[in-house]
Amino acid sequence: MSCSCHCTxxxxxxxxxxxxxxxxxxERNGPxxxxxxxxxxxxxxxxxxxxxxxxxxGIGVLGVELRSAGLSEVILVDAAAGSLAVAAELxxxxxxxxxxxxxxxxxxxxxxxxxxxxxxxRVVCCYPDFDGLLRRAASSARRVLALSFPRDxxxxxxxxxxxxxxxxxxxxxxxxxVHPPPAMAALLRDxxxxxxxxxxxLAWCVERWGRRED
Ligand SMILES: C[S@@+](CC[C@H](N)C(=O)[O-])C[C@H]1O[C@@H](n2cnc3c(N)ncnc32)[C@H](O)[C@@H]1O
Numbered sequence: 672m673s674c675s676c677h678c679t680x681x682x683x684x685x686x687x688x689x690x691x692x693x694x695x696x697x698e699r700n701g702p703x704x705x706x707x708x709x710x711x712x713x714x715x716x717x718x719x720x721x722x723x724x725x726x727x728x729g730i731g732v733l734g735v736e737l738r739s740a741g742l743s744e745v746i747l748v749d750a751a752a753g754s755l756a757v758a759a760e761l762x763x764x765x766x767x768x769x770x771x772x773x774x775x776x777x778x779x780x781x782x783x784x785x786x787x788x789x790x791x792x793r794v795v796c797c798y799p800d801f802d803g804l805l806r807r808a809a810s811s812a813r814r815v816l817a818l819s820f821p822r823d824x825x826x827x828x829x830x831x832x833x834x835x836x837x838x839x840x841x842x843x844x845x846x847x848x849v850h851p852p853p854a855m856a857a858l859l860r861d862x863x864x865x866x867x868x869x870x871x872x873l874a875w876c877v878e879r880w881g882r883r884e885d
Contacts, residue, residue, distance in 0.1 A: 677777075677798060677845075678750035678777040680843075680844040680846070681750040681751060681797055681798075681845055683843075684751075684843060684845035685729065685749075685750070685751035685753065685754055686751070687756070687757075689753070689754075690729070690730055690753040690754045690757040691757065693754070694757050694760075694761070697730065697761075703732075704872060704875070705792055705875050706732050706733060708872075709819060709879075710733065710737070712817060712868050712870070713733070713788065713790070713879070714740065716788075716814075716815050716879070716881075717788060717815075718741070719740065719742075719743075720741065720742075721741075721743065721786070721788055721814075722742065722744040722746065722788070723745045723746070723786055723787075723788045723790065724746045724748070724785065724786030724788070724789045724811055724812070725745065725748070726748050726749075726789065726790065726794055726804075727750070727792070727794030727797065727798075728747040728748070728749055728792070729758070729792075730754050730758050730761060731754075731755075731757075731758030731761055731762060733790050734747060734762060734771070735761050735762060737788075738762075741768070741769075744772065745762065745770075745772070746771075746772045746773075747772070747774070748776065748778045748781060748784065749773075749775065750775070750776065750777060751775075755774075755775055758771075759771065759773055778804065778807060778808070779800070779803045779804055784811055785811050785812075786812060787813045787814045787815065788816075789811050789812035789815070790817050790818065791804070791805075791817075791819075791820075792818070792819050793819050793875075795818060795848075796821050796849065797845075797847055801850040801854075802854075805855060805859065809858070812882070813882065814882055815879065815881060816859070816880040817877075817878065817880070818877075818878055818880075820850065820876055821847075821874060821876075822849075822852070822871060822876050823849055823851060824874075827849055827874050828849050830874075831847050831848070831849060835847060852876065863882060863883050864880040864881065865882075865883045866878060866879075866880055867881045
């Protein structure tokens with residue numbers, strides 16, 4: 672396992688207990704809001720035989736839900752081993768045609784991986800170096816890149832700031848970030864991607880990008 676300082680903090684923040692809570696919430700209510708929006712954008716473009724590379728995929732809801740599209744493989748890379756263990760259980764009921772691979776570690780440090788579809792649902796905000804993370808995701812994706820991230824609004828920064836202050840007080844080294852959406856978009860455009868869809872909620876932005884045919 673490969674893990675940076677920040678990923679060590681993420682692994683202990685997103686521990687086994689939290690993963691079980693996430694699983695119970697998923698089994699009770701279905702996918703969380705940003706995940707549901709991503710699924711709406713991904714279902715029309717997911718083809719049989721595609722490989723999904725879900726970066727920071729937590730308990731793996733995107734893969735579980737998209738397997739019905741006929742995915743050949745789901746690869747889940749996450750810093751948190753507790754989440755990966757729950758994902759493996761959820762995927763165990765998967766169609767045998769969809770293989771599942773879980774990789775524990777920092778996505779920017781693991782061996783190169785590829786997928787027709789690459790997703791980052793609420794992950795960019797959990798990592799200080801958005802540039803390194805997105806650059807790696809952009810070069811790993813073959814056809815579709817989809818992500819969700821917090822909107823750059825004062826009230827979002829306020830909430831994240833309060834959460835980070837609380838974590839500092841209680842000694843939790845994990846931090847979240849509101850990265851600049853224009854800089855993220857510029858990076859993806861420079862890497863050969865075109866924005867295809869964007870959806871917003873009060874706090875979140877959900878985008879689907881397609882590889883540009885130059
Ligand atoms: C807020 S959770 C989101 C989980 C899932 N994508 C969802 O939306 O339910 C962020 C996840 O990203 C993982 N993570 C953050 N930075 C990462 C990195 N550089 N490499 C791999 N996983 C990372 C964390 O361990 C955590 O499971």
